[in-house]
Amino acid sequence: MATASKALNGAGTLRPGTRARVLSAAEELGFVPNALARNLLRGRSFTVGLIASDIVGRFSIPVLLGVEDTLGAGQIAVIFCDGRGDPIREGHYMRSLLSRRVDGIIVAGGQTDPRPPIGTAVPVPVVYAWTASTDPKDTSVVPDHEGGAYGAVRHLLMTGRRTIGHVTGPSQFRSVELRAKGALKALSEEGLEVALPGVLYGDWSEAWGRQAASVLVRACPEIDAVFCGNDEIARGVADGLRDLGRTVPDDVALIGFDNWEIMASHARVPISSVDMNLHEVGRVAAQRLLGAIEGQGAHGLEHLPCQLVVRQSTGLASHF
Amino acid sequence: MATASKALNGAGTLRPGTRARVLSAAEELGFVPNALARNLLRGRSFTVGLIASDIVGRFSIPVLLGVEDTLGAGQIAVIFCDGRGDPIREGHYMRSLLSRRVDGIIVAGGQTDPRPPIGTAVPVPVVYAWTASTDPKDTSVVPDHEGGAYGAVRHLLMTGRRTIGHVTGPSQFRSVELRAKGALKALSEEGLEVALPGVLYGDWSEAWGRQAASVLVRACPEIDAVFCGNDEIARGVADGLRDLGRTVPDDVALIGFDNWEIMASHARVPISSVDMNLHEVGRVAAQRLLGAIEGQGAHGLEHLPCQLVVRQSTGLASHF
DNA sequence: CTGAAAGCGCTTACAG
DNA sequence: CTGAAAGCGCTTACAG
Numbered sequence: 212m213a214t215a216s217k218a219l220n221g222a223g224t225l226r227p228g229t230r231a232r233v234l235s236a237a238e239e240l241g242f243v244p245n246a247l248a249r250n251l252l253r254g255r256s257f258t259v260g261l262i263a264s265d266i267v268g269r270f271s272i273p274v275l276l277g278v279e280d281t282l283g284a285g286q287i288a289v290i291f292c293d294g295r296g297d298p299i300r301e302g303h304y305m306r307s308l309l310s311r312r313v314d315g316i317i318v319a320g321g322q323t324d325p326r327p328p329i330g331t332a333v334p335v336p337v338v339y340a341w342t343a344s345t346d347p348k349d350t351s352v353v354p355d356h357e358g359g360a361y362g363a364v365r366h367l368l369m370t371g372r373r374t375i376g377h378v379t380g381p382s383q384f385r386s387v388e389l390r391a392k393g394a395l396k397a398l399s400e401e402g403l404e405v406a407l408p409g410v411l412y413g414d415w416s417e418a419w420g421r422q423a424a425s426v427l428v429r430a431c432p433e434i435d436a437v438f439c440g441n442d443e444i445a446r447g448v449a450d451g452l453r454d455l456g457r458t459v460p461d462d463v464a465l466i467g468f469d470n471w472e473i474m475a476s477h478a479r480v481p482i483s484s485v486d487m488n489l490h491e492v493g494r495v496a497a498q499r500l501l502g503a504i505e506g507q508g509a510h511g512l513e514h515l516p517c518q519l520v521v522r523q524s525t526g527l528a529s530h531f
Numbered sequence: 532m533a534t535a536s537k538a539l540n541g542a543g544t545l546r547p548g549t550r551a552r553v554l555s556a557a558e559e560l561g562f563v564p565n566a567l568a569r570n571l572l573r574g575r576s577f578t579v580g581l582i583a584s585d586i587v588g589r590f591s592i593p594v595l596l597g598v599e600d601t602l603g604a605g606q607i608a609v610i611f612c613d614g615r616g617d618p619i620r621e622g623h624y625m626r627s628l629l630s631r632r633v634d635g636i637i638v639a640g641g642q643t644d645p646r647p648p649i650g651t652a653v654p655v656p657v658v659y660a661w662t663a664s665t666d667p668k669d670t671s672v673v674p675d676h677e678g679g680a681y682g683a684v685r686h687l688l689m690t691g692r693r694t695i696g697h698v699t700g701p702s703q704f705r706s707v708e709l710r711a712k713g714a715l716k717a718l719s720e721e722g723l724e725v726a727l728p729g730v731l732y733g734d735w736s737e738a739w740g741r742q743a744a745s746v747l748v749r750a751c752p753e754i755d756a757v758f759c760g761n762d763e764i765a766r767g768v769a770d771g772l773r774d775l776g777r778t779v780p781d782d783v784a785l786i787g788f789d790n791w792e793i794m795a796s797h798a799r800v801p802i803s804s805v806d807m808n809l810h811e812v813g814r815v816a817a818q819r820l821l822g823a824i825e826g827q828g829a830h831g832l833e834h835l836p837c838q839l840v841v842r843q844s845t846g847l848a849s850h851f
Numbered sequence: 852c853t854g855a856a857a858g859c860g861c862t863t864a865c866a867g
Numbered sequence: 868c869t870g871a872a873a874g875c876g877c878t879t880a881c882a883g
Contacts, residue, residue, distance in 0.1 A: 214853055216878055223879095226852060246630045247576060248876035251567040252859045258610075272592050279613045284620075288627065290578075291611040293599045300604075307608065310566045417798035447798045450770075478737035478767045534869055536862055543863095546868060568860035572875045 219244060250312075259500060260308035262292045262301060262329065264342070265321030269470060270489060274319040274340045277493020281501075287314070296321045305330055315500045318342075319493070323356070323386030336503030340496035341489060343512050350503065350510045352496040354487040356386045356468075359517030360393030363438050363466045363485045366519055368401055372436035372464055376406040378423040378448055379440025380415045387412070387440060390468060394438055407431040415440070420447020421454075428455050436525075439467040442474050445482050449524065453479060465524040474522065481522040488518055539564060570632075579820060580628035582612045582621060582649065584662070585641030589790060590809060594639040594660050597813020601821075607634070616641045625650055635820045638662075639813070643676070643706030656823030660816035661809060663832050670829045672816040674807040676706045676788075679837030680713030683758050683786050683805045686839055688721055692756035692784055696726040698743040698768055699760025700735045707732070707760060710788060714758055727751040735760070740767020741774075748775050756845075759787040762794050765802050769844065773799060785844040794842065801842040808838055 217223040218233035236242075250256045261278055263271035279289050290313065292304040308316060315335050320326050320342020328344050329337060336350075343351035367375055377394050380387045391410050398404060408430040413419035420439065424447070427434055437452075439445035445467025449459055457463045459480050467474060469484040492515055499510055537543040538553035556562075570576045581598055583591035599609050610633065612624040628636060635655050640646050640662020648664050649657060656670075663671035687695055697714050700707045711730050718725060728750040733739035740759065744767070747754055757772075759765035765787025769779055777783045779800050787794060789804040812835055819830055 212854075212876090213856095213878075217853095220878085224852065229852075243626070243629050245571070245632060245876050247567055247571040247632055248859085249878075250859095251565070251571055251861085251876085252878055254859075256567060261611075268592060268596065272588060275611065276588065276613060279611055283612055283624070286627075288610045288612075288631065290608045291581075291595065291599055292603055292608075293596060304603070306563070307606075309563050311608065312565060312567055417796055421798050443796065450798055476737055476763065478741050478770055532860095532870075533862075533864095533872095537869095540862085544868065549868080565860050568875085569862075570875095571860085571877085572862055574875075 254312075255314050256312045257286050258288045258290060258311065258313050259315045259317060259497075260290045260292055260304065260311075260313045261317045261319060262294045262304055262308075263319045263321075264294050264296045264301075264326070265319075266295055270341050271319035271321070273489035274317075274493035274496070277490040277495075278317055278319075278340070278497045279493075280490070281494045281497035287501075301329060305333070309334065314504045317493075317496050317500055318344075319496075323353075323384055325351075325385070336500055338496045338500045338503065340492050347511055348509060350499050351512045352492050352499060353512070353514060354489070354492060355514035355516055356389035356487075357393035357396075358514070359468065359485040359487065359519075360390040360438070361397045362393075362517065362519050363468075363483075364394045364397035366483075366521070366525060367436040367438065367464055367466065368397065368403075370464065370525060373403065374406045374431065374434050375403070375436040375438060376411070376427045376431065376434050377438050377440075378411045378413070378420060378427065378444055380413065380444070382412040390440055406434050413444075415443055417443050417447035417450070420444040420449075421451035422447075424448045424451025425455060428452070428457065434463060436464040436466075439465070441468050441470050442482075442484065445474065445484070446477055449477060449479060449482060460524050460526050469520070474520070480524045483522045483525040484520050486518045486520050488515060491515060574632075575634050576632045577606050578608045578610060578631065578633050579635045579637060579817075580610045580612055580624065580631075580633045581637045581639060582614045582624055582628075583639045583641075584614050584616045584621075584646070585639075586615055590661050591639035591641070593809035594637075594813035594816065597810040597815075598637055598639075598660070598817045599813075600810070601814045601817035607821075621649060625653070629654065634824045637813075637816055637820055638664075639816075643673075643704055645671075645705070656820055658816045658820045658823065660812050667831055668829060669831075670819050670823065671832045672812050672819060673832070673834060674809070674812060675834035675836055676709035676807075677713035677716075678834070679788065679805040679807065679839075680710040680758070681717045682713075682837065682839050683788075683803075684714045684717035686803075686841070686845060687756040687758065687784055687786065688717065688723075690784065690845060693723065694726045694751065694754050695723070695756040695758060696731070696747045696751065696754050697758050697760075698731045698733070698740060698747065698764055700733065700764070702732040710760055726754050733764075735763055737763045737767035737770070740764040740769075741771035742767075744768045744771025745775060748772070748777065754783055756784040756786075759785070761788050761790050762802075762804065765794065765804070766797055769797060769799060769802060780844050780846050789840070794840070800844045803842045803845040804840050806838045806840050808835060811835060 218230040294301040325345040339351040466483040474482040474484040538550040614621040645665040659671040786803040789806045794802040794804040
């Protein structure tokens with residue numbers, strides 16, 4: 212038994228012949244070591260749990276893929292739990308995961324606003340991804356909404372646009388606030404303000420985007436760029452502008468915040484976007500969790516840069 | 532030890548007082564049973580593996596959510612593996628899952644075309660979801676593409692449309708073939724044929740939908756309905772028709788096959804669709820797997836009905 | 852270099 | 868009704 216174990220794990224000192232005999236016997240018998248027994252002994256499961264809180268998975272799925280990318284390729288398995296924002300379900304999953312002796316837990320939030328910690332005195336490391344924990348001592352990995360918005364508006368400014376509107380989601384969201392803040396900062400650095408009638412708050416829909424486009428053009432006919440709070444709004448604004456006889460990008464440039472990769476597929480003009488890199492958020496969250504499992508301390512709240520993806524809708528206008 | 536175990540598991544016969552003392556002690560000590568040890572003894576892990584093959588998860592993610600819905604609420608955990616259609620990665624995950632003594636494996640395919648079985652003589656039950664196995668003896672759960680298409684065209688016919696076009700994806704796909712077959716069947720039952728210039732094959736994009744709309748209207752100006760092979764094509768056709776001065780649905784009705792829930796969000800007219808119920812495909816696949824784990828035999832290939840979702844784009848035309 | 856012994860944390864017959 | 872014993876399948880010191 213012991214000799215076979217050593218041969219299979221490459222441990223200890225064995226005569227090459229012995230090792231070879233063990234390996235060929237294992238091969239012949241179709242032997243597959245029982246990870247349950249092995250992990251019982253090691254005292255950990257080489258498994259992590261991912262608890263997703265958003266219903267449709269629009270945000271937590273890309274995070275999941277990033278987590279799996281980092282962990283699954285190695286020896287660590289990822290148990291997926293669909294918490295659906297329901298504390299009862301989350302509690303059920305927590306008990307199940309802790310009973311399975313997971314090495315750690317990743318909580319992929321449902322909103323952009325911070326959420327309460329998933330438990331007190333959880334005996335394994337926890338990392339919050341996409342949605343931060345309200346406890347600043349917890350390790351959280353989130354996109355830099357403000358920086359992403361700042362970069363988007365800088366990009367518009369650097370391509371010569373001066374009259375820039377901002378159409379976004381509900382004002383209660385922290386992310387909406389941060390994106391507006393980043394946009395205004397970039398404008399004010401150039402001595403500019405957001406185009407009349409000011410920041411347009413609405414819901415996260417194409418329909419709102421279309422509606423806002425007409426509000427914007429009526430209030431400010433000289434508008435030459437719009438920064439949108441998400442992808443759906445951007446699509447709506449694109450179509451609305453076109454219906455109003457404005458051409459994108461020659462007449463009005465357009466850029467949106469990216470929650471999902473549909474910006475490139477827009478039938479009329481592929482829309483530039485600020486990619487939140489949720490895949491990377493998942494990857495980094497997994498790395499932080501691995502670090503914590505190996506005993507490194509908590510990192511607190513970490514903001515990951517967004518990535519500017521320039522497409523046709525902010526291409527250089529023809530009069531430059 | 533034995534008494535405590537019985538109290539915690541509600542097994543055997545215990546005096547109520549003893550049970551209560553055990554439970555309160557467990558509570559006080561924060562005792563959480565070690566599932567690794569328990570499962571080692573039981574000989575199974577109460578875990579299943581889900582191997583996803585499609586890159587972006589457009590199809591396998593809804594399946595995953597359905598699987599998790601059925602299994603996660605119970606005592607069975609779901610390990611998510613992102614195979615990415617790479618046989619090497621799939622092999623890695625298979626070894627890992629079998630070593631962990633999963634009770635079964637679900638393979639959520641990347642394409643609509645059948646795929647080769649994931650292994651020979653896999654020692655646990657395997658169920659294929661969304662993409663069938665090429666081996667008819669394997670258990671596979673897939674949407675009924677043909678029936679869904681048939682129902683879509685029946686719906687158009689029953690609301691009075693007679694000149695119906697079909698714009699779809701690449702002709703090599705089995706699903707494209709099946710959807711066209713279902714559509715033609717519904718038409719021929721009424722003595723009709725697909726509108727000129729016949730089935731329009733292209734790629735799965737909005738751009739192709741726009742282009743096809745103009746081909747269709749030029750070849751057949753009296754067109755009064757279009758059945759589209761997927762959601763993106765449907766969006767493109769909707770916009771293309773509008774640009775050609777046709778109104779949806781009064782002039783031309785529109786319905787698409789649903790891969791993703793974006794049909795309802797279309798800014799101009801919410802588009803009717805054939806929902807493939809991938810969530811249900813996942814749920815049923817999980818149920819079949821549970822059945823197989825409990826010793827029920829294989830089910831072979833199972834087609835799940837699609838669901839017609841009537842929205843504005845096929846609303847009754849105003850002249851009815 | 853090899854193999855017998857102990858033990859990871861449980862559960863299940865089986866004596867008392 | 869309760870508890871001592873054996874064992875699930877491994878790995879790790881420790882004798883030989």
